[in-house]
Amino acid sequence: MERIRYEVEVEDTCKTRVDAIMGKSIFEYKARVTDIRIIHSAFFLLAGIMADLSDHRGILILDETKISGPRLKNEWETLSKLIQPLIFSRLVIVVIFNGAIIKKLGDLTSEESEVISEIQEKLSQKFRNQPRKSDAFFEILRILLVYWFRGYGPLQLNKVSQLSGFSYPTIALTLEKMEVYIKRHSDRSIELKSFPGDSWFKLIAVSDGVRKSRGYWAYQPKNIDNLIERLTEKNDYDVACGGIIGARFYLPGIDLVGIPRLDLSVHNWSTGKIDKFVRTLDPGLKRIETGEIPQVVIHNIFRPDSLFNQSNHLQIADEVECLLDLYEARQESQASELLEHLKERTYQ
Amino acid sequence: MSQINAADVLKNVADAVPEDCRENIVIIGSLAAAYAYFSNDSNKAVRTKDIDCLLKPFLVASDKGEAITRKLLDAKWHPRLIGERQTPGTPDTPDNELPAVRLYPPGVDQGDENAWFIELLTEPESPKDLGKKWTRMIIDEGHFGLPSFRYLSLTAFRPEKIEELGIYYARPQMMALANMLEHPEIKPERMSTTYGDRRIKRTNKDLGRVLAIGYLEQEKVIKDFRKWAYDWRDALQSCFPDDWKNMSMVAGSGLRALLESPEDMEEAYYTCVYGLLSTFGVRQGALLEVGERIMGDAVDTLIEISGP
Numbered sequence: 001m002e003r004i005r006y007e008v009e010v011e012d013t014c015k016t017r018v019d020a021i022m023g024k025s026i027f028e029y030k031a032r033v034t035d036i037r038i039i040h041s042a043f044f045l046l047a048g049i050m051a052d053l054s055d056h057r058g059i060l061i062l063d064e065t066k067i068s069g070p071r072l073k074n075e076w077e078t079l080s081k082l083i084q085p086l087i088f089s090r091l092v093i094v095v096i097f098n099g100a101i102i103k104k105l106g107d108l109t110s111e112e113s114e115v116i117s118e119i120q121e122k123l124s125q126k127f128r129n130q131p132r133k134s135d136a137f138f139e140i141l142r143i144l145l146v147y148w149f150r151g152y153g154p155l156q157l158n159k160v161s162q163l164s165g166f167s168y169p170t171i172a173l174t175l176e177k178m179e180v181y182i183k184r185h186s187d188r189s190i191e192l193k194s195f196p197g198d199s200w201f202k203l204i205a206v207s208d209g210v211r212k213s214r215g216y217w218a219y220q221p222k223n224i225d226n227l228i229e230r231l232t233e234k235n236d237y238d239v240a241c242g243g244i245i246g247a248r249f250y251l252p253g254i255d256l257v258g259i260p261r262l263d264l265s266v267h268n269w270s271t272g273k274i275d276k277f278v279r280t281l282d283p284g285l286k287r288i289e290t291g292e293i294p295q296v297v298i299h300n301i302f303r304p305d306s307l308f309n310q311s312n313h314l315q316i317a318d319e320v321e322c323l324l325d326l327y328e329a330r331q332e333s334q335a336s337e338l339l340e341h342l343k344e345r346t347y348q
Numbered sequence: 349m350s351q352i353n354a355a356d357v358l359k360n361v362a363d364a365v366p367e368d369c370r371e372n373i374v375i376i377g378s379l380a381a382a383y384a385y386f387s388n389d390s391n392k393a394v395r396t397k398d399i400d401c402l403l404k405p406f407l408v409a410s411d412k413g414e415a416i417t418r419k420l421l422d423a424k425w426h427p428r429l430i431g432e433r434q435t436p437g438t439p440d441t442p443d444n445e446l447p448a449v450r451l452y453p454p455g456v457d458q459g460d461e462n463a464w465f466i467e468l469l470t471e472p473e474s475p476k477d478l479g480k481k482w483t484r485m486i487i488d489e490g491h492f493g494l495p496s497f498r499y500l501s502l503t504a505f506r507p508e509k510i511e512e513l514g515i516y517y518a519r520p521q522m523m524a525l526a527n528m529l530e531h532p533e534i535k536p537e538r539m540s541t542t543y544g545d546r547r548i549k550r551t552n553k554d555l556g557r558v559l560a561i562g563y564l565e566q567e568k569v570i571k572d573f574r575k576w577a578y579d580w581r582d583a584l585q586s587c588f589p590d591d592w593k594n595m596s597m598v599a600g601s602g603l604r605a606l607l608e609s610p611e612d613m614e615e616a617y618y619t620c621v622y623g624l625l626s627t628f629g630v631r632q633g634a635l636l637e638v639g640e641r642i643m644g645d646a647v648d649t650l651i652e653i654s655g656p
Binding site: 226 | 447633
């Protein structure tokens, strides 16, 4: 199979750059597209290349698009009337959701089918690394809380930017919203001066939407200890235990009996990598549907620094992550117990 | 088909055969699996009609088969008169047209819904034997054949001994592997006998057995199928020293095809709840899950440890 090259100029065209090329197959990648004009633009870019290179093929990958299947089909039919058949017959649209192809318009060759996942995985990485501005408030709040709980002291603004991945203007705007809880130092560093109760409750209220979590279940679930055993065998430093295991790390005497579900946090993984990882924990696990109760939940952390802690043989998710896991699992009293413990320790 | 208690039936069989042949008998099939997983549970039974007795080693199988058949016939066990080839063969009958030994216990009416019979088989003579082979056996009544299939040697690999009876039963994971290798794809042939009122594809019945064994294994014994991979590798290396690596690579292909075909999976599920899992309340999704665990843990590990 030919090598895949990423972000390259297509030869014999007017320096047109594309996302990936494998042999004579050219790939353009668009993630979470909500505007049909973005699809038009990418499609016409590929059509233009096809007009110049009569033996090439163009594949537009739409990753987790919000545009419905029927709408896409309509667009496809419209485009077929606008573009010459000799060109159109070499164009394909592939829709990917959760790492799997869910729709194809046009036909892929067997080689293209084989590499689509690899290309999606690679190109989605770049997309994932870009933090979303809408998440800035809660992401920065979480970082400040973790630093406060750990007693790390003031944080330089550039350090906040490094940890969160947000620019200085975004951080400044966010800090204004929680000004009442912020202590500013003369060296442009900041820290929380008290626990930001209002913001915390807002975070809990919206955490299901803000966090990127995937739940899994099985008819005959494996013992959680068995899953942890597998996790330690893997020795993967991108994975950390949260939930009850994390809570026990931060507060060994916490009032918890048994482990009804396993919460794990991973650092900037693609959905495909998460599903593959879950399969190594237990190939019997399946994604939950609405209303089903998960036995394993994977939370994806996108900020540049995971803020994981190291336990004996496991990594532990940060304090805020563990608290949110407990709230999400409806273990409110245990979450409150852990929160009070962390606050008391900080105030001491 | 009869709903039977595995321990009781095996005791009947062991008591009926010559003492010096017990060492050569390995019980295989659903009865062996039932014995392995719920012989101590009187509330559990298995629905089956045939008790498969594999005679090993191959070198003595014919002699032992003759001795067993003689003793059973003398004790008024009687041949099964259903299906093809009901009468004994002659010296002129080709090996592959010989009738198998299938005998009902004395006094049992073979028309009875609950009747069961024993069938004698043997392991292949050589690892190179492909497909079904027949080994001739001669008794006063005429000529019979011991059928063998390529992968039956796996079921005779390190079987478990039932100390109080002196006979053996196949380890379930070995029966699972034999069935998986026998069916690298979903073959269209349907069985001549019915399950309830349905004629099922043989592949679906055999691969369904793999799922049923897997279900019982994780209920009763282990939660991690990776151990199977190491048992499988040892068996394959021993039984097929020249081909074991290739076999390791393709062992899961039929099971994968089954898991991805809802129609075939439904048939496999039906055979499970009608047979080995008839006294378990199991859902189809749970069997699918077991299949994924066998593929992900046992088959993938087998491929990994079998090397390039």
